[in-house]
Amino acid sequence: MTDELPLRRTKRSLPIALLRARESVMGPIREMLASSGVNEQKWRVLRVLQERGPSELTQLADEACLLLPSLTRIAKAMEEDGLISRTTPEDDRRKTIAAITPSGEALIRAHSAKSAQIFARIERDFGAVRLEQLLDMLEALQALPREGEKG
Amino acid sequence: MTDELPLRRTKRSLPIALLRARESVMGPIREMLASSGVNEQKWRVLRVLQERGPSELTQLADEACLLLPSLTRIAKAMEEDGLISRTTPEDDRRKTIAAITPSGEALIRAHSAKSAQIFARIERDFGAVRLEQLLDMLEALQALPREGEKG
DNA sequence: CCCTCTTACTTGCTTTGTTAAGTAAAGCCA
DNA sequence: TGGCTTTACTTAACAAAGCAAGTAAGAGGG
Numbered sequence: 233m234t235d236e237l238p239l240r241r242t243k244r245s246l247p248i249a250l251l252r253a254r255e256s257v258m259g260p261i262r263e264m265l266a267s268s269g270v271n272e273q274k275w276r277v278l279r280v281l282q283e284r285g286p287s288e289l290t291q292l293a294d295e296a297c298l299l300l301p302s303l304t305r306i307a308k309a310m311e312e313d314g315l316i317s318r319t320t321p322e323d324d325r326r327k328t329i330a331a332i333t334p335s336g337e338a339l340i341r342a343h344s345a346k347s348a349q350i351f352a353r354i355e356r357d358f359g360a361v362r363l364e365q366l367l368d369m370l371e372a373l374q375a376l377p378r379e380g381e382k383g
Numbered sequence: 384m385t386d387e388l389p390l391r392r393t394k395r396s397l398p399i400a401l402l403r404a405r406e407s408v409m410g411p412i413r414e415m416l417a418s419s420g421v422n423e424q425k426w427r428v429l430r431v432l433q434e435r436g437p438s439e440l441t442q443l444a445d446e447a448c449l450l451l452p453s454l455t456r457i458a459k460a461m462e463e464d465g466l467i468s469r470t471t472p473e474d475d476r477r478k479t480i481a482a483i484t485p486s487g488e489a490l491i492r493a494h495s496a497k498s499a500q501i502f503a504r505i506e507r508d509f510g511a512v513r514l515e516q517l518l519d520m521l522e523a524l525q526a527l528p529r530e531g532e533k534g
Numbered sequence: 535c536c537c538t539c540t541t542a543c544t545t546g547c548t549t550t551g552t553t554a555a556g557t558a559a560a561g562c563c564a
Numbered sequence: 565t566g567g568c569t570t571t572a573c574t575t576a577a578c579a580a581a582g583c584a585a586g587t588a589a590g591a592g593g594g
Contacts, residue, residue, distance in 0.1 A: 324571095
């Protein structure tokens, strides 16, 4: 462990490259969200709920890349703002099901045009085919076996 | 702005896909760092300083994907831990130049083997050629023109 | 030379992230 | 059915992120 193996250049370090790439992409999106009253995290929650429909908090946290304690707080705030609803199913009263409200859907709709415009610009500058390839790879990366799985 | 353009599926949303992919990759790296005494952010600062040499805080923040207020505090802590030095250049006393110390370099060396091992595993599971393609694309994404540049 | 503007941080304050501990409902099993 | 384990959050406590405001040094113009 005291070897002197040189590490990759940071541009070629996968974690750093992913982070920097995301920062580049998020710039205009942060501007869009600044005028919307929700932050990045709440936006992700709305997006996931709109796509998946009513979801348990654990699953929602996983898909929105939030830890459960963060989601607990965020969901409470979003319920107070009327963007989502929270219900406890009768058949398993440990769970909480979150669902997007019409008001939450309206918020997404209100920004979908701007969002599409930002995305179209990236598609134009980066290349549509290449972008699809990138998304394929990112999807594959998520599906990689975790430490300990497999041999 | 009240259109009803449907957004991309979240798996195909670039910001979300980048975030999820990064979460997948970071798992074993977080384990490695847990035993090192530095967190992700400090590790990035060390990596960037080792690569670029002494740097102004603004530039360092940009390359390590940190906001300046965060870096101000992190750099102070790292200086106290002896991992970096901070100096004010005589020709412009507004600036602060951060540089990695021998102790900071030793910390990187101490984890370079484990880091290489983690990376080798990803390379094996994901495919070496494909991984290079992915890194090419991420690098290109960072280089995309910002909002307002160009027409 | 003075005033203003810009740059490069630094500080303060409010959310979020993170880890650990706590609680309540289900499931399991003799 | 009582006791133990697991699941699904919730709460608490503290570090870190993020935004806005503040400070101090350099730059530029009359």
